[in-house]
Amino acid sequence: MSRIGNKPILVPETVKVTIERSGRAGKRVICEGPRGRLEQEILPDFSVEFEEESRLLRLQRRLNTKRHKALHGLYRSLLANMVRGVAEGFEQRLEMIGTGDFPGVGYSAKLSGAEGDEAKTLVLEVGYSRPIEIEIPQGIEIELPDATHIIVRGADKQMVGQFAAQIRAVRAPEVYKGRGIRYRGEVVRLKPGKAFVSGE
Structure with a gap:
């Protein structure tokens, strides 16, 4: 992991990096770009510097223990994820496989709430007796190319992954x-159904 840590991070011109003092002599790194603003606290056992001319962000450790x-x-x-997130953003795509002979039959997704409202809701029809509503957190954008495909976007990679996992968990793919709901490209290993044997 230390070899990864020693690699400098190239920061695009569209991203502004600010380094501030934090509690107990630690550092706070702030990245601002077209996709938003993110912060990361750094322990005082590490030094972090941003070189404006070369656009390189460097992180060094002061101790060589296994933990450090x-x-x-x-x-x-x-x-690195912060820099990429505020510059380009991250996305996770999901698809809904429903009943019938065609993918998506019986399943659908839609957005509830006026465009631009912070409290938009994702409404999922996935075979339950009533729709499932999921509040979309601040910092997350949802796009629906059609009724059975969902794109989750945001600057925070962890938040994008967590919200996509929350959507998938509403109706995880069954094994028969x-x-x-599955991630795009996810392979679901199906089990053979039980054979029916009629009595003579």
């Missing part, structure tokens, strides 16, 4: 016919 080596790589990954 692991944290070095972790912090570097978090900072594959019905449910």
